[in-house]
Amino acid sequence: MIDKRYHVFISTTGADMQAERSVLAQTLASLGFFSWGLETRTPLTTAFARRQIDDCDYFVLMLGSRYGELSASGVSYVHLEYIYAITKQKPVFVILHESPETRSPDFQEKTQEGQVKFQDFRRQLQRERDMVVTFREPRELEVILRHAMPQLTQRYPSLGWVRPNDGPMQALQAENEKLRLKVQQLTTLGRGRSTARPTPVDAEVEQAFVDIEEKPAPLEVPVVRGDEVVAFDYRVHAYQDGNFRELRPRRQMSWNELLMAMGPGFRPPAPEEDFARIINDYLNISALGDVKDSMPRAHATARCQINIRALHAIKMQLKNNKWIVPVGRDEKHRILWGLSPQGESQLNKLMAGQRLETGS
CATH class of the missing domain: 1.10.10.10 (Winged helix-like DNA-binding domain superfamily/Winged helix DNA-binding domain)
Known part of the structure; x- marks a missing residue:
């Protein structure tokens, strides 16, 4: 079995989510994921964050009770990261605090404008994303991730990363080389088959033709009746x-x-x-x-x-x-x-x- 790892970009609003972010990163590591992300943001870090999102397999956004630090455009850096991830068609998993108003006053938006932007962004996430869960306490996040991440990887398969020097990878490379040789032989046969007695390699290629011709088409999901x-x-x-x-x-x-x-x-x-x-x-x-x-x-x-x-x-x-x-x-x-x-x-x-x- 190939040991495949995935890169996850974590987007949160900063110090108010430090405890939750720590649980998130530790749990992802225990599940075999690499986690990236920025805890503090400035205009200078935006390009770096985008490069990380470009290279990630999955995007996890966790929102507590703040909209987050604003960029020069008036949109929070977290919101900008979310928009960028969507434009790059990254699979997005959203984790929202169930009752943001119950969190400490230190973790709340201080202005009316900030509160409005937070509520609008929260509603947008609930409206646009289909993988959205809520939590009450940081300790719940481990259970949430252990349940949700396998679903995320199964539903949105990604190339991930495989250690280049391990045994399974070498076996995979050997198999690729074998298939490459078969393709060369198939190309030769396509130009005209020899009447000479087939070699073992020729016999294998002939069998490949048979396998391709006789392989049944994949089954399709049946069409259902309306009354089912x-x-x-x-x-x-x-x-x-x-x-x-x-x-x-x-x-x-x-x-x-x-x-x-x-x-x-x-x-x-x-x-x-x-x-x-x-x-x-x-x-x-x-x-x-x-x-x-x-x-x-x-x-x-x-x-x-x-x-x-x-x-x-x-x-x-x-x-x-x-x-x-x-x-x-x-x-x-x-x-x-x-x-x-x-x-x-x-x-x-x-x-x-x-x-x-x-x-x-």
Whole structure:
């Protein structure tokens, strides 16, 4: 097995997040990741930070209760790093403090303008990113990372880094050399095969032709019917008698129901990151019924977040069914997804049927 390591750029707001940053760096190191990042920033460090982001495999942003030190443009350095990472299409994992207002006054923004910018940035992260988690105490970060980083690397595979002098790497180089020789032989055969008795190498190349011709095509994810049901978990804050609990209910929906819930969110087309926002907004409206079993007197729900794996599966299926297709890019070079003619037709048919049922 090849010992692959990944580089992670950590973006935080500075001294107010020192304890959390320390836990983050130590946990990443224990998981086999290299962590980079800058604790203090000036206009002179911006170019260095961008070079680190260029070379990193993953970008982790952790936000407490501050917007961060401002650049000359009035945007915080953390915000600028986030924008740059997005433009470079780096996989982004966001960690937010669950209740920033409860942190020490020393860790709060001192001005009204700073507080507004912080809240706007926090909402932007929750709206744009699909991998967003919250924490209360620094000690929770280790558990969060041990759970989330394997999902991040599986969902967004990266080249990473492999030690150049270890045994597995040498074996890989030897295999590459063997394949190179095979390609040369295949090229020779393509120009015309000799009638002479084949050598062992020729026989191996002939077998390679057979293997290529007989190798079956990879299986595709099947197209689902609209009435088929999918189950998924999500996290929600449920409020009852002045208190709240974090619950993890399980929801079952048909693919038609999911299309009706998410389809309007792609009119007009929206970037990939909006998948999470669209379904979380829908869950925020409809989650109350799911929590009644465990909290019968619950009167409100908020902060719904669908399970990351479930979100990925739903996105893949909507795309595989060709209900949602790429239609271009926005000004940030992000791929925009919109309803296909097939998806538009299906959604209109479902909405018409719903209006007939409700009599509206």
